[in-house]
Amino acid sequence: MKxxxxxxxxxxxxxxxxxxxxxxAAGIILKNGGTTLILYNCLIFxxxxxxxxxxxxxxxxxxxxxxxxxxxxxxxxxxxLSIFYYGFKNIYLIYNAISALLGSALVGCICVIYLxxxxxxxxxxxxxxxxxxxxxxxxxxxxxxxxxxxxxxNYMKEMPEVIDLFLIMNGxxxxxxxxxxxxxxxxxxxxx
Numbered sequence: 743m744k745x746x747x748x749x750x751x752x753x754x755x756x757x758x759x760x761x762x763x764x765x766x767a768a769g770i771i772l773k774n775g776g777t778t779l780i781l782y783n784c785l786i787f788x789x790x791x792x793x794x795x796x797x798x799x800x801x802x803x804x805x806x807x808x809x810x811x812x813x814x815x816x817x818x819x820x821x822x823l824s825i826f827y828y829g830f831k832n833i834y835l836i837y838n839a840i841s842a843l844l845g846s847a848l849v850g851c852i853c854v855i856y857l858x859x860x861x862x863x864x865x866x867x868x869x870x871x872x873x874x875x876x877x878x879x880x881x882x883x884x885x886x887x888x889x890x891x892x893x894x895x896n897y898m899k900e901m902p903e904v905i906d907l908f909l910i911m912n913g914x915x916x917x918x919x920x921x922x923x924x925x926x927x928x929x930x931x932x933x934x
Contacts, residue, residue, distance in 0.1 A: 793849050
């Protein structure tokens with residue numbers, strides 16, 4: 743089981759690395775006056791696939807594993823269909839909100855499934871030192887809390903008054919990263 747958790751942390755690290763690299767590349771492109779939507783549409787694909795792979799590695803119940811695998815297939819199928827829906831030319835102009843919303847909902851459900859499994863296990867005794875617990879809490883709050891923002895992101899140009907939602911997303915992002923940091927710090931001795 744420890745090897746599976748290490749594999750899970752590897753996929754989680756890949757998730758974080760993809761976010762950092764794409765945000766860095768987007769910053770460079772924006773400085774040069776380019777558009778970054780294609781990068782963020784690619785990030786949607788990467789982030790949710792890495793998260794599904796992360797949860798596949800850390801769950802222990804067979805039923806949970808099957809739900810996550812079905813979610814992975816459903817997400818990827820929807821991602822491909824949404825590209826056709828938006829059109830290949832528009833992938834540079836429109837954020838793939840359909841896939842992002844579905845991915846957020848699926849990750850939220852999977853987080854709840856994992857937390858239920860976690861609470862029914864012996865690991866709950868040392869929850870403070872379990873890095874996957876903190877990752878899951880941060881992901882759950884961020885993705886479920888960000889769904890309303892994601893739903894209207896393509897219409898925000900037409901509704902400038904909703905710009906305050908960016909502040910909510912910033913708050914959710916900060917909360918998620920605090921959970922990640924707590925998980926890394928409190929589990930540091932266990933990882934050593």
